[in-house]
Amino acid sequence: MAGLAAALGSGAMTNAVSEIGEAACIFVIGSNTSAAHPIIGRQIARAVKQGAKLIAADPRRTVLRRMADVWIRHEPGTDVALLNAMARVIIKKKLFDTSFVEERCEGFEAFEAAVKDGDLAEAEQITSVPAQKIVEAARMYATFSPATILYAMGITQHSHGTDNVRAVANLALLTGNLGKPSSGVNPLRGQNNVQGACDMGALPNVLPGYQKVEDQNIRKKFEKAWNCQLNPSPGLVLTELFESVHAGNVKALYIMGENPMVSEANTSFVQEAISHLELLVVQDLFLTETAQMADVVLPAASFAEKDGTFTNTERRVQRVRKAIEPVGNSLPDWVIIRDLAKNMGAKGFDFNSPEEIMEEIRGLTPSYGGITYGRISKVGLQWPCPDLDHPGTPYLFAEKFSTPSGRGQFAPLSYTPPAEVVSHEYPFILTTRRSYFHFHSTLSRKVDGMNVLRGEERVEINPVDAAPLEIEDGDAVKVTSKRGTVQAKAKITQTTPPGVISMTFHYPETRTNLLTHGALDPVAKIPEFKVCAVKVEREIDFGTQYLGWGTGKIG
Amino acid sequence: MTNNISLTINGLDVKVPEGATILEAAQSAGVYIPTLCYCPGLTSEGACRICLVKIEKKKKLHPACRTPVEDGMVVITDDAEIDQVRRVTLELILSDHDFNCLLCPKSGTCRLQALVNHIGFDERRFNRLNRVAKDLPVDTSNPFFDFNPNKCIHCGICIRTCREIVGVDAINMAYRGYDLKVSTFGDQPFKESACVSCGECVERCPVGALIPKDVKHPTREVKTICAYCGVGCGLYLGVRGGTIVKARGDHSNPVNRGELCVRGRSGYRFVNSPDRLSSPLVRAYDPLESKPQGINGAPEAGKPLTRPLVKERGEFVEVSWDQAIKYLASTLVHYKGDQFAALSSAKCTNEENYLFQKFVRVVMGTNNIDHCARL
Structure with a gap:
């Protein structure tokens, strides 16, 4: 999100979800939308049916590929x-929006210069995408307007994720696809309230509303409101x-x-780090793998047992309502924090309801200024919504960008390979994916039916790679990286390209993130979940191996 | 759109925009035309022939759901002849249907039942028509719904839903004539098929053919937001006796407009999972009594807990909230500043995230707070 903030001034989705249906061209990159965000996936499908052009770029053969006009299967990590x-x-064929670039953007010359050297043959060699397809996709994106770009973790979870995001933003700036309906640069956020958690300042460098901790005036404002002394150094x-732990x-x-x-990359390191802690407090619904290592575990109530608001991927603040009493002896998280703060003698935590907390948020967070429970009782509002009469903002940057100069920032970029590349010992690229049926590691795994549908990890591997390794569909395989080994069953499929295997991380039984590495993007500090080098071996059961001796197969 | 086409339905003057069907025109005029295979939001197939109407100066009867209006059209939606045709059509549909209305979970909301009430049927003739009841196996492979082909009326709503709304195309009609049935590719069980278990077809099935497992009708519904992904679909959670028994899409929500995926429709079940933590847990000293300052009282000031004692010998002990909070408060006092860090949650509400970062910054005096935005 740091990349988008630098380019446009805000790291959120620029346009509303409902606008996707009206776009003339949809460019989806690094998002298996049909599985991760099914409802948005259906919107794309409907737009395509109504005649919208679809460009899908993904190393994996996702469902979107079936309806795409152009499907680009680039090598993982070659997005830039x-x-x-x-x-x-787009520049060479003069398909870009000159007036938009001149009036609303900055840095075009440097960007043009950076892009100009290098040719299509080189790009073809790096990405393994035929030059013809790149031209076709570029033409399509530039000529059908409005065009919208949707992306997700396939773009951001790289050691150069910020570059990827800026490259995406460059394209939108170049073609003037910003500041109008059905266009924009749209990162699809993962968790239900990841947007809200960012907005609320659950980040080490910013206070609520992305107000910088380092800014003395901002700190003063909060110190006055909270009646305290704030730590000026970002966390x-x-x-x-x-690492610090x-x-x-x-x-x-x-x-x-x-x-x-x-869920963290390189989990064996995380586990070791946690064992160094003097005190670990975990507040959760379940006794998770992390909670099992805790000193104090506090049972929290679920979304159905409390009131509050979630902010979705399109910046819409929506009401969550209590349906049932907290299960067992659990308490809503806000009650636990309030009681703890009060017990530690803190002032300013006398809240009797989430609505009272929202009133305080409203006063300190400009973009939430006009959001009250009364106004969002039926339909949520999209921030920025600065005052009580403001109708919310379906799409951003209609007038100007939120960068300091008010102009969109081009970024001259050059391609950097992923932090870990394949070697003789680790010849495959592992890229993580998500299943339709599960969501991260905990909630959906507690739904019996979901486990019936997808009860275990399946390592997707292309038949071209499986054959020489003598792996058949359903065979147990061992996947090893420099950091660890996990076991799972193989799924032979064309979905994953040759040279790449793909795994989910929903199953604590198969902790895929033991394999992934902690290489971080230097700006956004996001780990490279999407590319790491591994080797795959057929799991050999010594009891049956003997029976199958000489046949090339396990007996 | 302007209402530029005028026609008469049962003597009423109706004005509708061009391209509307007779059914839509009738609905806008408040005239009821019985339908079975019609479903708003899907293309009309005219498969059931229940909505047949008469158009003056035209020979045959026409399906209202598929016939576009024309200027000056004169439509009659109910007279003796139409009633007769509809009754026979209905009797033919019923003749293949597995009657077990009392035990059918759809009873009361079944569109076929409603039609029998509206159109009526001749019992004697029906008994002659009635064949030996079909006895096809019920597909119970999917954990969230069952498919009973014996109750299916071949309206095709499920097929159109899967194609037009979900875009998965997991099912279609298979076989011929009397053997015609809704089937997955290769007639596999639903669980093995391309079906994504979203339940949109189950929601729209007019009869008891596609039916959720363990149907319990809620006693009240609460409007809220799904807790899985960032799309933020609107939900109604159905509550009965302190547990959640159903989730359905909120049609007024601009994001999902009533649609849901498998996680939204069936994923709520984690809420009442038996694995839920029910009481605060604290790692106890061993033996508990010998360290009274541990859980039952506060440790002495300036003496934080020492790790080995707690981690190596401790077992989780259930304590009351009062004890847990007091214990935690007195321990955290020793970790103020940058030696403390917190991870907030993208699953929690805005209010909770706000309060948590305020707690970390104000009470603990550090900016070491982050959450899983990058994962």
Whole structure:
């Protein structure tokens, strides 16, 4: 999100979900929308039926590919090379929006210069995409307007994720596809309230509303409102945090509703780090893998047992309502935090309802200024919504961008290969994916039916790769990276291209993130979940191997 | 759109925009035309022939759901002849249907039942028509719904839903004549097919052929938002006796407009999972009594817990909220500043995230707070 913030001034989806249906061209890159965001996937399908052009770029053969006008199967981690090549085609063929670039953007010259050297043949070699396809996609994106770009973790979860995002933003700026309906750059957010958690300042460098901790005036405003003294130095980001824990600098860790033991990259390191802690507090619905290591476990109530608001991927703040009483002896998270704060003698935590908290948020967060429970009782509002009469903002940047200069920022970029490349020992690229039936590691795994539908990890591997390894569909395989080994059953499928295997990370039994590595994007500090080098072996059961001796197969 | 086409339905003057069907025109005028295979939001197939109407100066009867209006059209939706035709059509549909209305979970909301009430049928003739009841196996492979082909009326709503709304195309009609049935590719069980279990077809099935497992009708519904992905679909959670028994899409929500995926429709079940934590847990000293300052009282000031004692010998002990909060408060006091860090949650509400970061910044005096935005 840091990349988008630098380019446009805000890291959120620029346009509303309902506008996707009216777009003339949809460019989906690094998002298996039909599985991760099914409802948006259906919108895309409907738009295509009504005549919209669809460009799908994904190394994996996703469902979208079936309806796409152009399907680009680039090598994992080569997005910048692909997007730069597209930009080059658009500039060379003079398909870009000159007036938009001149009036509303900055840095075009440098960008043009960076893009110009290099040619299509080189891009073809890096991405393995035929040059003809790159030209076709670029033409399509530039000529059908409005065009919208949707992307997800396939773009961001790289050691150069920020570059990827800026490359995406470059394309939109170049073609003037910003600041109008059905266009824009749209990162599809993962968790139900990941947008809201960011908005609320659950980040180490910003206070609510993305107001910088380092800014003295901002701090003053909050210090006055909260009647306290604020720490001026930004904190640790999650991915750096565990290194700090490991080194003994952080001694106590309080985790609310998260399971880093399964979801973090390189989890064996996380596990070791956690064992160095003096105090680990986990507040969760279940005794998760992380909670099992805790000193204090606090049972929290689920979304159905409390009131509040979630902010969705299109910045819409919506009401969550209590349907049932908290299960067992659990309590809503806000009650736990309030009681704890009060018990520690803190002032300013006397809230009797989430609505009272929202009133305080409203006063301190400009983009939420006009959001009250009364106004969002039927339909949610999209921020920015600065005052009580403001109708909310379906699409951003209609007038100007939120960058300091008010102009969109081009970024000259060059392609950097992924942090870990395949070697003789680790010849495959592992890329993580998500299943239709599960969501991260905990909630859906507690639904029996979901486990009936997808009860175990399946390693997707292309038949071309499976054959020489003598792996058949359903065989147990061992996947090893420099950091660890996991076992799972193989699924032979054309979905994954040759040279690439793909796994989900929903199953604590098969902790895929033991394999992934902690290489971070230097700006956004996001780990490279989408590319790591591994080797795959057929799991050999010595009892049956003997029976199958000489046949080349397990007996 | 302007209402530029005028026609008469049962003597009433009706004005509708061009391209509307007779059925839509009738609905806008408040005239009821019985339908079975018609479903708003899907293309009309005219498969059931229940909505047949008479158009003056035209020979045959025409299906209202598929016939576009024309200027000056004179339509009659019910007279003796139409009633007769509809009754026979209905009797033919019923003749293949597995009657077990009392035990059918669809009873009361079944569109076929409603039609029998509206159109009526001749019992004697029906008994002559009635064949030996079909006895096809019920597909119970999917964990969230069952498919009973014996109750299917071949309206095709499920097929159109899967094609037009979900875009998966997991089912279609298979076989011929009397053997015609809704089937997955290769007639596999639903669980093995391309079906994504979203339940949109189950929601729209007019009869009891596609039916959710363990149907329990809720006693009240609560409007809320799904807790899975970032799309933020509107939900109605159905509650009965303190547990959630149903989830359905909220049609007024601009994001999902009433649609849901498998996680939204069936994923709520984690809420009442038996694995839910029900009480605060604290790692106890061993033995508990010998360290009274541990859980039952606060540790002495300036003496934080020492790790080995807690981690290596501790077992989880259930404590009351009061004890847990007091214990935690007195322990956290020793970790103020940058030696403390917190992970907030993208699953929690805005209010909770706000309060948590406020707690970390104000009470603990550090900016070490983050959440899983990058995962």
